[in-house]
Amino acid sequence: MSGVGPLRADSARAVVLISALLAVSAAVIAAGLTFGTKPLSTEAALAALLRPDGKLDSILVWTLRLPRSLAAFTGGAGLAVSGYLLQTLTRNPLAGPGLTGVSAGAVAPIVACFVFLPALSSVFYPLIGLAGGLSAAAVTFWIARGGTVRLLHLALAGISVSLFLGAITTYILLLSGPQVPSLLFWLSGGFQGRSWPQLLQMLPWVLGGTVLALCCHRVLQIMALSDQAASGMGLNLALWKPLLLIIAALPVAGVAPVAGPVAFVGLATPHIVRLMRPVGPAWSIALNLAMGGLITVTADLVARSIALPKEIPVGIVTALIGGPIFIYLVQRRTSAFAGEA
Numbered sequence: 001m002s003g004v005g006p007l008r009a010d011s012a013r014a015v016v017l018i019s020a021l022l023a024v025s026a027a028v029i030a031a032g033l034t035f036g037t038k039p040l041s042t043e044a045a046l047a048a049l050l051r052p053d054g055k056l057d058s059i060l061v062w063t064l065r066l067p068r069s070l071a072a073f074t075g076g077a078g079l080a081v082s083g084y085l086l087q088t089l090t091r092n093p094l095a096g097p098g099l100t101g102v103s104a105g106a107v108a109p110i111v112a113c114f115v116f117l118p119a120l121s122s123v124f125y126p127l128i129g130l131a132g133g134l135s136a137a138a139v140t141f142w143i144a145r146g147g148t149v150r151l152l153h154l155a156l157a158g159i160s161v162s163l164f165l166g167a168i169t170t171y172i173l174l175l176s177g178p179q180v181p182s183l184l185f186w187l188s189g190g191f192q193g194r195s196w197p198q199l200l201q202m203l204p205w206v207l208g209g210t211v212l213a214l215c216c217h218r219v220l221q222i223m224a225l226s227d228q229a230a231s232g233m234g235l236n237l238a239l240w241k242p243l244l245l246i247i248a249a250l251p252v253a254g255v256a257p258v259a260g261p262v263a264f265v266g267l268a269t270p271h272i273v274r275l276m277r278p279v280g281p282a283w284s285i286a287l288n289l290a291m292g293g294l295i296t297v298t299a300d301l302v303a304r305s306i307a308l309p310k311e312i313p314v315g316i317v318t319a320l321i322g323g324p325i326f327i328y329l330v331q332r333r334t335s336a337f338a339g340e341a
Contacts, residue, residue, distance in 0.1 A: 028298050144156075
């Protein structure tokens with residue numbers, strides 16, 4: 001019973017942190033209603049939000065800016081949860097949707113379908129992305145022998161697979177003709193022009209992956225130890241490793257067709273959350289969701305307001321943030337990966 005008090009205190013701290021992150025995200029989303037090619041005052045944005053009348057301000061708020069910010073939050077949350085699952089699954093801090101080939105595997109077949117099968121409905125893109133992401137991740141893990149031999153082994157394998165798939169994607173782009181500009185913007189990662197249909201398309205995949213991850217939090221807690229310890233505790237690794245890989249790929253499958261490969265969110269967010277010392281995988285998942293959403297919605301606000309009247313892809317902003325973090329991780333490659341107890 002002596003540990004109940006500290007456990008409750010840690011849980012209360014996690015609730016406060018999650019609430020604070022969500023509150024800041026809500027403030028960023030509210031601020032985003034005022035930014036754009038046609039700026040709105042705070043009063044005008046609130047009036048359009050609370051009393052929509054079908055006029056220009058209401059269209060800007062309800063059709064363009066609000067759903068776009070919500071889509072950015074949802075996409076970032078899904079990528080962060082995916083990154084956390086992949087890092088826990090491999091016990092490798094360099095794992096993530098981008099560095100395990102999941103993102104490139106999801107993007108390449110979607111681009112191929114967009115160019116060569118234009119009649120195919122985009123409703124099928126998440127399923128195509130899921131199949132491609134899982135296939136690429138399986139090849140990456142096979143090359144890296146699970147990614148646990150060396151700290152950088154999985155990263156090197158993932159980069160190799162990603163470069164190969166990136167070359168295929170580039171070749172397809174060369175064949176796409178007038179579609180190149182729109183595809184290049186999408187491949188840079190961004191939420192330009194995204195509205196309610198795209199949000200609703202992405203939401204089930206992100207929610208599904210998150211809920212399934214929360215349901216598996218006890219398994220994640222055991223897998224953070226070692227394969228030997230997990231097997232000794234009766235965990236069927238042959239079943240749970242592929243299952244967790246599928247769960248980790250679900251959010252990426254939903255986000256990639258909408259926003260493209262948003263860089264570094266899935267890699268950097270779990271490391272930021274780990275600094276908060278969450279108590280157990282369930283709180284880690286919740287914190288990753290809130291922090292990933294905050295990072296991406298903030299990056300999206302910067303991307304669409306820093307170069308008005310133009311905008312830059314949000315993937316460029318997240319890469320500028322995540323790049324130094326990745327360099328820092330590589331420099332500390334001999335450090336041990338601390339799993340959640």
